[in-house]
Amino acid sequence: MFRWFESLIDVFPKTETKTPPRSVWRFYLHYLRPIWHVLLATLVAGLALALVEVAMFDFLGRIVDLLAEGPGAGFFQRHANELLWMAGITLLLRPLLVALHNLLVNQAIVPGLSNRSRWLMHNYVVRQSLAFFQNDFAGRIANRVMQTGTSLRESAVQMVDALWYIVVYTGSALWLFARADPVLTLPLLVWLVVYVALMAWFVPRMKERAWIASDARSKAMGRIVDGYTNIATLKLFAHAGREQAYVRDAVEELAVKHRRQTRMTTALDTWIAVANGFLIVGTCALALWLWNRGQVSVGAITLATGLVIRIHNMSGWIMWTVNGIFEDIGTVQDGMQTISQPVQVRDAADARALVVTRGEVDFQRIHFHYGKRGGVIVGLDLQVRPGEKIGLVGPSGAGKSTLVNVLLRLYDLEQGRILIDGQDIADVTQESLRGQIGVVTQDTSLLHRSIRDNLLYGRPDATPEQLQAAVERARAASFIDSLVDGEGRRGYDAHVGERGVKLSGGQRQRIAIARVLLKDAPILVLDEATSALDSEVEAAIQESLDDLMAGKTVIAIAHRLSTIARMDRLVVMDRGAIVESGTHAELIAHGGLYARLWARQTGGFVAADA
Known part of the structure; x- marks a missing residue:
């Protein structure tokens, strides 16, 4: 069952070359449209669950009214069907709907949508030109791809699931209040107007500040990763204080912008608490007044009191949900700055x-x-x-x-x-x-993978014999056999570290030469190919270069x-x-x-x- 729900969203669809939209809502549609069936099923499950939960408050009010009849031998005979209906919905239908809803969200959408989005975004970004990556921090680009996938999923789930749940819950409450007595709906209607007005004023400002904070977070991440990537330079030049100041500026900017964002959250939370207080007091007072006039039953008071307390508890959740949605939208907007840039170097439509x-x-x-x-x-x-x-x-x-x-x-x-x-x-x-075209450059950068994986980049289908022959021609066999990484992997299985930092410059260069030997392309480019080698080693591999x-x-x-x-x-x-x-x-x-x-x-x- 789990595997079936997990298969509803294909994490690795066919990639496309079309530039993602630069409009927020079109950007959302671009990534959500292919999984509309899962989102629709989640929406329907949320609707049914909201209706069941509201019905349970109605059951509570009905039970209170039934108790007014007093105890008697015929009580259960008279109300057996109604009580069994309530029990069936509570014991069977509600758990089934909760399970269905959780399977759709937790098994299908959460792992599927976020990772599908990341996969598509990465495959688009990785096709960007060299200039694109030279003009930004690698850490910030990666951070935006990863965070945008998460925020896209979170905001989509909340919009489809939580907001719909809230609308159904509040609408059902109004209907139940009106059924008891239309006057009982007045406090809830006033509360709704105030609540919507507060949201209309605060949410756009929270959205803007969330976007600004997200941009600052990406900037801080980029600076931190830049320092980690160039840690050798930081240590060699002994400027720890200077580097800390460089990162501190970005973190301080993030803290200031984050505080501006949370001020809005605190203000909104306070105003909603005030509105909720009036909702509870107003509804309870009005219900008691109507009961005293004989216009509503004790069950109606129980229903109204239970529902407004539930709505009071939900209002904080609603606020955080809406706040989270727009914070996620801000993060998506920040990510769009990187992800939705057109690719500068493209293949022609009829490229062969x-x-x-x-x-x-x-x-x-x-x-x-x-x-x-x-x-x-x-x-x-x-x-x-x-x-x-x-x-x-x-x-x-x-x-x-x-x-x-x-x-x-x-x-x-x-x-x-x-x-x-x-x-x-x-x-x-x-x-x-x-x-x-085979290329050996001066600044040889290896992937943080095994020696074998780096060599096979030249020719993935190479046999072990071909791989060994290329290594020997590049005079690299001697040092490869002696390599051991931090996790105990040896020889060809040893990992070389980020950009190959665990190897010397000459060792990296010989791996690069072996890789190109393995590729055996008809056109060869040597850009300072032996600059990292001393004269003795260079003389040793000159014959291999001639070959x-x-x-x-x-x-x-x-x-x-x-x-x-x-x-x-x-x-x-x-x-x-x-x-x-x-x-x-x-x-x-x-x-x-x-x-x-x-x-x-x-x-x-x-x-x-x-």
């Missing part, structure tokens, strides 16, 4: 898979500047022939890494186009494009010029443009920028071919 047969790369009059006024790359032309190995050289900021970023389509070009074997990369899927580059089109970036001096061609860049091109010997003889850069360096272990 890239097919690489030769490996020719052609940059045609490309322009790109990261949104700045000045151009980073302006009108660049470069053709890399199939199987050619070129080295990109130039001072920092020349545009070398940017050229690689646009080749991988981490950013879209502003003008021009890039062709691979005659196919415009803007017309193929990003996944197929990056699947055909890796064999038969591939290679674009290599290196500031240590000796590592790329024997490439087929060196392309010298400066200020986003190509200023020189040729072999190492030709560029040295030319005496230009490359010759000056070479002269400043002492050379290295790679001898340049004459």
Whole structure:
């Protein structure tokens, strides 16, 4: 039974690329519409349960009136059917409705809706461009995805379940009061007007302050996670006080905004307590007055008193429910700032898979500047022939890494186009494009998973023999076998820590090289691929790099010029443009920028071919 209710909401539906709506109510509908049948069933169950609970107060009043007949031998015979009906509803129907309601909420909606929403939000956010993640805290993005899923579910359940329950409960109470005597409804009607007026004044302000507090909470979370992520930097620079002040500012801002939010809650709670006092006193006094005039029975007084005390108790719950709903809506609004942003780099509607047969790369009059006024790359032309190995050289900021970023389509070009074997990369899927390009970067970031999982990112279907061969070619086997993590996992099962912090820079780089060896893509990008290795280790894996580059089109970036001096061609860049091109010997003889850069360096272990 539990599994059936738990299967009513598919946590992992087919993902979509459509941008979530930026309007709050349309955002809710976007995520709630697919599960409308579960929400409708919950609403109906809540309606039935509210009616049963109100009926039980009516039963109480009826029993008091029956007792007025006095004891007698024929009492149970005369009222057997009515009493059995009351018992059946109390003993059988109410527990069944409670069970149904709880199964729908606790088994279907609570785990299903929140995790389904998180899954869909994550799958949308993870497709965002690199710039999206560079412009925000990773912790704040993750916090918004997780909290928005929870708040979406909480507010939806409360709106569908609790508010409907409240409306039915209050409406039924009015009907029962009117049945006893229409005059008895006056205190409750006045209370309703006051209650609605209080809600109308307080709730919009509470909603606004909840949104402001949620934004401050995300900011504080982002700063805290940023510090944890860069804990080594914090400790190396010995600025604990400075970092505490940085986080303190965010927490202090959160505390101030949270206090402003809770002030409204306290004020609303106080006013409702005053209104509730008048409701109880007014209803009881009016009921006694009507009874004294013979217009209502003792049972009616019992019914009215019991119901208004129940409504008094519920009013606090109503207040917290409404407050919670709008606090959750505020959190959803905060999350929408991140989640509902359009994806900047999208596949074309008719995008096809890239097919690489030769490996020719052609940059045609490309322009790109990261949104700045000045151009980073302006009108660049470069053709890399199939199987050619070129080295990109130039001072920092020349545009070398940017050229690689646009080749991988981490950013879209502003003008021009890039062709691979005659196919415009803007017309193929990003996944197929990056699947055909192997990349080893200077700042190798590993996933906080096992060594094996990190290696298999290069080729998930690799056999153990292929994995071992790639590791040996990257000269990584020796240190992998000796690894042990904090939980006792060894070798390939050892976890590397966040971003690979448990490994040295050289070890991370060799894992990255092994991963690309395993991928065996036809186009290879080396962005300072051996910068984290000392000369001895670099010399040891140079043969592996030569094997890796064999038969591939290679674009290599290196500031240590000796590592790329024997490439087929060196392309010298400066200020986003190509200023020189040729072999190492030709560029040295030319005496230009490359010759000056070479002269400043002492050379290295790679001898340049004459």
